[in-house]
Structure formats: structure tokens, C-alpha cells
Amino acid sequence: MIELEERRVLICAPMGRDGELASQVLRGAELACCICKNWLELTAELKKGAGLILTVEEVLTPEAAVSFSSFLASQGTWSDLPVLVLTKSGGSPVWLQGAYERFGNLTLLERPVRAPTLVSAARSALRARLRQYEIRLSDQRKDEFLAMLAHELRNPLAPISSAAQILKFVAADPDRVKNTVGMIDRQVVHLTNLIDDLLDVARVTRGLIRLQKEPLDLAVLVSHAVEQVSPQINLKQQKLSVDLPDEPVTVLGDVNRLIQVFANLLNNASKYTQEHGHISVQFLLSPNEVVLEFADDGIGISPEMVPQVFDLFAQAKRTSDRSQGGLGLGLALVKNLVVSHGGSVKVLSKGLGEGSVFSVSLPRFSEANFPEDFMPQQKNEYSPALFQPLRLMIVDDNKDAADSLAVFLEAAGHDVFIEYTAFDAIKRARSVCPHICILDIGLPDMDGNELTAQLRAMPETASATYIAVTGYSQETNKKKSLAAGFHHYFVKPVDAANLIKVIAVSGPQRNQSKNVMHS
Missing domain, CATH: 3.40.50.2300 (Response regulator)
Known part of the structure; x- marks a missing residue:
């Protein structure tokens, strides 16, 4: 999230009317500005955040130039703060010697500066600064994702390691061996699902997923998804209601991928809903479209998180005592798969503690509007054969x-x-x-x-x-x-x-x- 302070133009031109005039021009172009009376105020405002510094060469005395360059040198590796300096026409000030090495992202504008030129330079610098903020956010998400990935991988590895030790001592007890093997199998499935999510996101975002489309009844797909997630819902003693339509609702889609979408949304609802909470699935039908609403009365989503909820690796902040796990991949995968089916997905939440509603919209299909060259996928079935040792x-x-x-x-x-x-x-x-x-x-x-x-x-x-x-x-x-x-x-x-x-x-x-x- 890029804060308002980080988009500001900090103007430090205490002599004459340069600061006032520049502020009027930039504000007229709808750019946020903050006028600093001196270098001390500029330094204080820089700590709050800035998108661009606009100053004049008179401010950059040798002493100030040294202090200024020290501040810029202390920036994070992602940051390269743009600096616009209004200079006098002609001449070569002393501070300019080596200035590009000290100040880095420096642009000189010779006075008098035309208003369009000033606005153009400021917008260009702010656009580049915005990209820096996006890189910073991406790095933060990557770090959070790697931390969460390590956490999620350790969770199943711990019982697998314990099970390996248990098997050394219970070989003569068939029931305990059976239970231990079952635990290992469940944790391996969990690990496999984590890896599959990673690979699915990589394939989907690169357009490498091949959908095997055929006419499908959405009610059947939702039922399969409910079956997959029921153990988790039952474990938390949550109440699930599914309002299935009376009429068949047919879409053209990939059976496995659509079940994956619905199971992901149900799993997400259960994960972020407290014990004994409520989850519902409702169909909203129109002649050309079907909307499936997955609603819960769980922890909800903060307003600043709503626009990012479908972004890759996006996760709300969690505390160590209330960690629901996950890698921040599921909803990004949901969005990509729904879009690849010609649909859309959105989320509504009134805020933290107010629950969430995820809506999936898909185009309805009838025999009349299937593509002329559409051929249902043929499934490969292995024919039974007598056992033959090989x-x-x-x-x-x-x-x-x-x-x-x-x-x-x-x-x-x-x-x-x-x-x-x-x-x-x-x-x-x-x-x-x-x-x-x-x-x-x-x-x-x-x-x-x-x-x-x-x-x-x-x-x-x-x-x-x-x-x-x-x-x-x-x-x-x-x-x-x-x-x-x-x-x-x-x-x-x-x-x-x-x-x-x-x-x-x-x-x-x-x-x-x-x-x-x-x-």
C-alpha cells in the first residue's frame, strides 16, 4: 500500500517566490505538494515519505549538499529518490561538481521554467518513483511468502519426522503402524498440495494451463467441492448451507479446474471463520450468466486489503497466535482460473469481524451457443486386464x-x-x-x-x-x-x-x- 505521504512533492525553495509558484503549478496538475521553509523541515518531511524533491541550487550550499547526499546514500536498496533542482541560467555552480555521483537520480531545470516543462518533469519522476514503491512491495511480499512457505512446509514435516521415529518402536503393533502410516500419508498429501499450488500459479500466470472444456452442471461441481472441504468444516463444527438451483445450470469448463476454484473458496471461508461459524453458497441466475456467492461470517477483510486480495502472495497481517496458514496463492489462482473460463471474481467485506462474500460470475451455455467446432474431451480409460508380473x-x-x-x-x-x-x-x-x-x-x-x-x-x-x-x-x-x-x-x-x-x-x-x- 503506497501512502499519501510517499506520493508528495517536497518543495524547498525558501528564497523568492520559486516555492510558491512551483506549488501552484504542480497543485494545478493535481500533484500533492508540501513546502518546506528550510533544510531542517525538508529533512523532517523526508522521514515521513516523499515521491520527489524539488529544490533550488541556492539551498544546496556545500554544507547542505554533504548532508543531503548522506541522506540519499542511506536509502534502502529499492529506493532512488528523484531530485529536481532549479538552476540559474548559465554558469556552473561549485556544488554541481560530482553531484550526479552524490545525488544519483538528479535532474536540472534551468530557470525560468515553463509550467508544462515543470509538470512533465515532475510527473515523469513520480511515475518512476511509483515503480520503486511497487518493487518494494513486491520484495516485502516475497519475503513474507518465503517465511510463510518455510512455516507451512515445517508443519507437515514435523509429524512425518515423528512418525518415522514411532515406526522404529511399534513394528509389532499393527494398529499403531496403520495409524502412523495414515498420518504420514495425510501429511504427504498436504505437502503435495502446497507444491501443486506453487506450480499451478506459475503455469496459470504464464498461460501454460490447458483447459479441457466440456458442458458441466455447476451444482454437481459445487457438490464435489463441498465433499472435498467437508472434513475441515466438520472439524471446526461450522454450519454450511448450499442453496442449489432447481434447474440445471450448465457452463462450458474444465471439471477439475472449476472444482479447484470452488473448493479453494470454501476452504478459504472455513479457514477464516471461527468454530461454529456459518458458511453459505448461493446461486444467482440470469439468462446469460450465473453468479455463485460464497459467504461467511468470519474474520472479514480490512478495507485496505480488499483491493489486493487476489494479488499473488497477498496476505493479511497475522499474529503468531492466530495463524491460519496458507501461502497467499489460492485466491490468485482462483482469479486466473475464473478469468480463463470467461468469468470474473470479486470480494465484498464490511471490514474486520464482518465476514466476507466472494462472488464468481461465469457465462451460462446452452446447446445453441456452444462453439461450432466444440468437441468434448475424450477421457482415456484403462481397460482392465489380468495381472501380469513384470x-x-x-x-x-x-x-x-x-x-x-x-x-x-x-x-x-x-x-x-x-x-x-x-x-x-x-x-x-x-x-x-x-x-x-x-x-x-x-x-x-x-x-x-x-x-x-x-x-x-x-x-x-x-x-x-x-x-x-x-x-x-x-x-x-x-x-x-x-x-x-x-x-x-x-x-x-x-x-x-x-x-x-x-x-x-x-x-x-x-x-x-x-x-x-x-x-
Whole structure:
């Protein structure tokens, strides 16, 4: 938030009428001004904030120039305060020698100065100053975000670490093992969701999200979102009311992304609403538009925060004893996804303690106004097949990751071989002739893409299926790996059920003509 004081033009021209005349001209251009009678007043006002200093060369005596340059040198790294100095025509004052090095962002205007010239110079300087404030705000948000990210990542890591210690002592107690494993699984899901939010925001803001649009009933999507968030709502004993419409309300959209939008808004409402609070979802219908209102009677939003609530990394100030968590990504993601569906989103709040209402507007669609070339997305379904144990080779330099995946796949009935380097994998492949190669990309001696190319050139593994399991999630990495010969691409942590499905349809004589990216 840029304060009014930070937009001011501080004028220090105590002799003659320069200060008064400059103030009249600038105020006539709707620029805020503050006249300082002397250098002492200017210094005091600078501490409150300034967008620009306008002064005259007579003020910059050698002593004042030294003091002035010392103040400018003490600015934050983000700040480069503009200084306009009105000079006499002709001549070269002593203070000007080395002035650009001492004062930095310095502009000289020779008197007499025409009013349009003064206004133009002031506006240009203030525009540059505004960009500095935006950089400062961005840096502040980044620092707050990194602090919150560290906090959010430590939260699930703590119980995972404790669970690992517990498992060392309760191996003989099946019930405690089951409960501990369940705790680990829940925390891993939480960590995965945090990482997915980060990646989703990066992809959405860069326009890399590909929406799979089809006709959808919004009531069904809201029901799915409610199902996702119900455990949190029930835990806080909150009351949720959903006013579903009597008629079907159809939109053209991506089923997963719209559920994500609605679940995010419900999660946000629950997070910032006290125990036993109230949350509601209401449909407002018109012939061409549907508005979904997500209302709560929670902590509300301060007036200065409302315009920023959908900005990336934007978060209201919190105290350590009332930290609701989150990374400041959810609402930014909501806005981008809604806009990508041709809609809009807004928020209303009367202030702190007054609750909030988030409204999502989406265009309604009927059969008559679907695009002529619209084709619903075809879903890929894996056909069931009889179980067939396969020879699998895992190559990953992360020993824990490779070993744990091997244990899981062996438990599923497969023969698994593990190697931790690419060169050892090539040797092992010649002897075991694996049906499926599950490869990390970031190997130390040879990256997974090059390893795939070499394995595919060998007769023992030419017909194998190649599955990438990696921490690289960018679209460019996926495309590069699929082009190198991988049939499937998984991002860590792996969706185990999906991996088992892929393996089940990837044995000998299976059709491997398509390359598939898996989230």
C-alpha cells in the first residue's frame, strides 16, 4: 500500500517566490505538494515519505549538499529518490561538481521554467518513483511468502519426522503402524498440495494451463467441492448451507479446474471463520450468466486489503497466535482460473469481524451457443486386464526414493531391480531385459533423457516401456523427456495408484504409441 505521504512533492525553495509558484503549478496538475521553509523541515518531511524533491541550487550550499547526499546514500536498496533542482541560467555552480555521483537520480531545470516543462518533469519522476514503491512491495511480499512457505512446509514435516521415529518402536503393533502410516500419508498429501499450488500459479500466470472444456452442471461441481472441504468444516463444527438451483445450470469448463476454484473458496471461508461459524453458497441466475456467492461470517477483510486480495502472495497481517496458514496463492489462482473460463471474481467485506462474500460470475451455455467446432474431451480409460508380473528396473540416485518405490512395486507382485547410476543401469539392463524402465531425470553421471536414448538403442530394452519419475515439473522438461523416448512422465511424489495402472497396461505386446504426461 503506497501512502499519501510517499506520493508528495517536497518543495524547498525558501528564497523568492520559486516555492510558491512551483506549488501552484504542480497543485494545478493535481500533484500533492508540501513546502518546506528550510533544510531542517525538508529533512523532517523526508522521514515521513516523499515521491520527489524539488529544490533550488541556492539551498544546496556545500554544507547542505554533504548532508543531503548522506541522506540519499542511506536509502534502502529499492529506493532512488528523484531530485529536481532549479538552476540559474548559465554558469556552473561549485556544488554541481560530482553531484550526479552524490545525488544519483538528479535532474536540472534551468530557470525560468515553463509550467508544462515543470509538470512533465515532475510527473515523469513520480511515475518512476511509483515503480520503486511497487518493487518494494513486491520484495516485502516475497519475503513474507518465503517465511510463510518455510512455516507451512515445517508443519507437515514435523509429524512425518515423528512418525518415522514411532515406526522404529511399534513394528509389532499393527494398529499403531496403520495409524502412523495414515498420518504420514495425510501429511504427504498436504505437502503435495502446497507444491501443486506453487506450480499451478506459475503455469496459470504464464498461460501454460490447458483447459479441457466440456458442458458441466455447476451444482454437481459445487457438490464435489463441498465433499472435498467437508472434513475441515466438520472439524471446526461450522454450519454450511448450499442453496442449489432447481434447474440445471450448465457452463462450458474444465471439471477439475472449476472444482479447484470452488473448493479453494470454501476452504478459504472455513479457514477464516471461527468454530461454529456459518458458511453459505448461493446461486444467482440470469439468462446469460450465473453468479455463485460464497459467504461467511468470519474474520472479514480490512478495507485496505480488499483491493489486493487476489494479488499473488497477498496476505493479511497475522499474529503468531492466530495463524491460519496458507501461502497467499489460492485466491490468485482462483482469479486466473475464473478469468480463463470467461468469468470474473470479486470480494465484498464490511471490514474486520464482518465476514466476507466472494462472488464468481461465469457465462451460462446452452446447446445453441456452444462453439461450432466444440468437441468434448475424450477421457482415456484403462481397460482392465489380468495381472501380469513384470520385470521393472528403477534408476534413481536418491537411494531412499528408489528403495521405497521398489518395496511398493514388489508388494504389487512385480520383480524389481534397482540401480543408482546410469552406467550401472545400462549393465543391468543387458542381463535382466526389463519390461519397464522407471528412470529419474536428474542422474549424476548421465541425465535420464540420454539414458533412455541409449537403452532404446539396445536390443535387450528396445521394446521396453519408459516411465520418467522426477522432480522436474515444468512443461518444457516434460516435452523434452517425451521427445527423448519416454512413454509416461510422473512428477514426484508419484500418484501410486496411477503408476500401478500405467504399469498394468504397459507390459509386453501392449500398445505404446502414445506419450502421456501424468500430474
